[in-house]
Amino acid sequence: MSEASRNEGAWWESAVIYEIALISFQDSDGDGKGDLAGLTSRIDYLKWLGVDAVWLTPVYKSPFRDLGYDISDYCSIDRAFGSLEAFDRLLKALHAADIRVILDLVPNHTANDHAWFIESSSSRNSAKADWYIWADAAENGGPPNNWLSRFGGSGWEWCEARRQYYYHSFLVEQPDLNWRNPQLRAAIADVMRFWLDRGVDGFRVDASAVLIKDALLRDNPHNPQAKGKPPPQRQTPVFTDDRPETMDCIEFIREVIDGYPGRMLCGEVQGKTDRIGHFYGNDRPRLHLPLNFALLDSQWDALSLQATIDAYFNAIPDHAWPVWVIGGHDKQRIASQIGEPQMRVLAMLLMTLRGTPFFFMGDEIGRKRVPIPPDRVHDPFEKLVPGYGLCRDPERAPMRWDDSSNGGFTTGDPWLPLEPRDGAANVAAQQRDPRSILALFRALMRLRRERACLRHGGYEPLRAQNDVLAYRRTDGGKEILVALNIAAEPRKLHWQGRGRLLMSTHLDLPSEPLPDASILLRGNEGVIIELEPR
Known part of the structure; x- marks a missing residue:
C-alpha cells in the first residue's frame, strides 16, 4: 500500500x-x-x-x-x-x-441494578418494558433458544415478575439492551x-x-x-x-x-x-x-x-x-x-x-x-x-x-x-x-512527532527475507526505511542508496550517516534509516 x-x-x-x-x-x-x-x-x-x-x-x-x-x-x-x-x-x-x-x-x-432494568423487569407493561431483550419460555418451560453466555451457561435468565427470560451476552447480572427500540x-x-x-x-x-x-x-x-x-x-x-x-x-x-x-x-x-x-x-x-x-x-x-x-x-x-x-x-x-x-x-x-x-x-x-x-x-x-x-x-x-x-x-x-x-x-x-x-x-514517539513520514506517509512493503521484516515510509521525496530482525541471531541488511541511521531498538548507536548501503542487524534489533532522495 x-x-x-x-x-x-x-x-x-x-x-x-x-x-x-x-x-x-x-x-x-x-x-x-x-x-x-x-x-x-x-x-x-x-x-x-x-x-x-x-x-x-x-x-x-x-x-x-x-x-x-x-x-x-x-x-x-x-x-x-x-x-x-x-x-x-x-x-x-x-x-x-x-x-x-x-x-x-x-x-x-x-448492570441489573440499573434503573432502566429495574423498571423493565418489573412488568411487561412498564414504560421501559421493551428496553431489554425479553422472550417467552420454550414449550418445555426452558430458555427460548440455545444461545450461550460468554461467561458460561445459557445466555437466558428467568424473571419471575415478567414470567419471561431476558438475554445476557455476558454475566447474568449484565442484561442486554434492545437496540431495536x-x-x-x-x-x-x-x-x-x-x-x-x-x-x-x-x-x-x-x-x-x-x-x-x-x-x-x-x-x-x-x-x-x-x-x-x-x-x-x-x-x-x-x-x-x-x-x-x-x-x-x-x-x-x-x-x-x-x-x-x-x-x-x-x-x-x-x-x-x-x-x-x-x-x-x-x-x-x-x-x-x-x-x-x-x-x-x-x-x-x-x-x-x-x-x-x-x-x-x-x-x-x-x-x-x-x-x-x-x-x-x-x-x-x-x-x-x-x-x-x-x-x-x-x-x-x-x-x-x-x-x-x-x-x-x-x-x-x-x-x-x-x-x-x-x-x-x-x-x-x-x-x-x-x-x-x-x-x-x-x-x-x-x-x-x-x-x-x-x-x-x-x-x-x-x-x-x-x-x-x-x-x-x-x-x-x-x-x-x-x-x-x-x-x-x-x-519512538518523539521521532514519530518529528517525522511526517512516520505519521502520515505512505507505506511500501519490502520482501521479508532471512528473518528481517522491512518496509519504507514515504512522504513526497522523503523516505524512511524500517528493518526489524525477528531472529535472535545477526542478519545482514542491504538497500539501495545512501542513508542515515536515526535509531536502533538498542538505543546505543548515534544518529549518523552510514558508510555504505548495508548494516549488520544484531539479534532482536530493529533500525530506522532515513534514506537520501533517489
Whole structure:
C-alpha cells in the first residue's frame, strides 16, 4: 500500500493512544484501587512519555463485577473513583497537558441494578418494558433458544415478575439492551451528549459487533472446531454476533458524535481480519478507528508478520485510516509471548507502521503477565469458566511505579497483587536507564512527532527475507526505511542508496550517516534509516 504525500489529517490519525484501566493505575487514598485523583497525579508521567490521548476503562457507577463494564448509571462516577467534579478536574488537567480523553461507551448491556432494568423487569407493561431483550419460555418451560453466555451457561435468565427470560451476552447480572427500540437508542444518545458536553474527546465502543441479535431467535449452530475450547465457544455465533443490522446501530452512534466537531469514535470489533473493513462504513460512516488486534494474533516470525500486515491493509477501504493495537485489558500481555528483546522490536513496529498506535499501560515497560493466586482472582471468566488459561487478571494487575512492596501504586492493600518486586519491570528504574524499553517507547514517539513520514506517509512493503521484516515510509521525496530482525541471531541488511541511521531498538548507536548501503542487524534489533532522495 503506498500513497502520495497528504495533509495532516484529524488529530487521531497522528495520535498515540494509551489505554488506562483506572482501577490499576494509581491509588490516591489508600483503598487499594486506582482513582481519578491518582491519575491526575500521574499526568506529568503521561506528558513525559509523550502520549497524545488516554482511553479510560469505565469510570461510571457500577457493582464492578466485570471491571466496571456492568454499569448502574451511565451519567455518574463510581464513588471508588471519585466524583463528577474530580472527573472534570482531571479532564481539564489532561487538556492543559495537550492530552485528549476517550471514555468507554458500553451500549450493549447494563448492570441489573440499573434503573432502566429495574423498571423493565418489573412488568411487561412498564414504560421501559421493551428496553431489554425479553422472550417467552420454550414449550418445555426452558430458555427460548440455545444461545450461550460468554461467561458460561445459557445466555437466558428467568424473571419471575415478567414470567419471561431476558438475554445476557455476558454475566447474568449484565442484561442486554434492545437496540431495536428507538427510545433506548435516544437514551444512549443522551448519555453520549452528557459526556461530550463535558468535553470528552471521543468514545471507544465496547462490544460494538453484538448490539443486535437475530429477531427470530434462531439457534446458533455447533462449532465444528470446538474441541478443547471453553464452553462459550462451542457454538458458531451466527445469530448473536456481527449481525448486518448492527451496522445501523454503529451508524446511529456515529451520527451523534458527528454533532461534535473533532471528536473520535473507535470500537471493539469481532471476527477475522477480512471483516474489519465493514466497520469503517462507506456511504454512511461508522467507526473512525475499528480496533485491530492482528499483531497480537499473528505468529511471531517475519513471514507471518508480513502476511498479517498485508492482509489487514488489503481488508480496509481506501478511505480508511489504519489502527494497530498491541495490548489491552482483555488481551494477554504480548511480552509474555515474545519476550522483552522482541517486545522492543514490536514497539518500533507499532510506532512506524502507517496508522494510529494503541498500547496498554505497562506495555511501555515491557510488562509481562502477573501471577494471580487462585484466592485473589477477580475475573468472572476465570471463576465461571476455569481451567482454560484465559484469566484476564494477570493483565489488569496494578501498575508498578517503583520497586517497593506495593509498587508505588497504593499505601494500602492492592485490589490485585503485583508481581514480586525483585527484578520486576517498574517505571522509576526504567526512567533512570537511558536504554530501557521505556526510553525506547518515548524516543519512538518523539521521532514519530518529528517525522511526517512516520505519521502520515505512505507505506511500501519490502520482501521479508532471512528473518528481517522491512518496509519504507514515504512522504513526497522523503523516505524512511524500517528493518526489524525477528531472529535472535545477526542478519545482514542491504538497500539501495545512501542513508542515515536515526535509531536502533538498542538505543546505543548515534544518529549518523552510514558508510555504505548495508548494516549488520544484531539479534532482536530493529533500525530506522532515513534514506537520501533517489
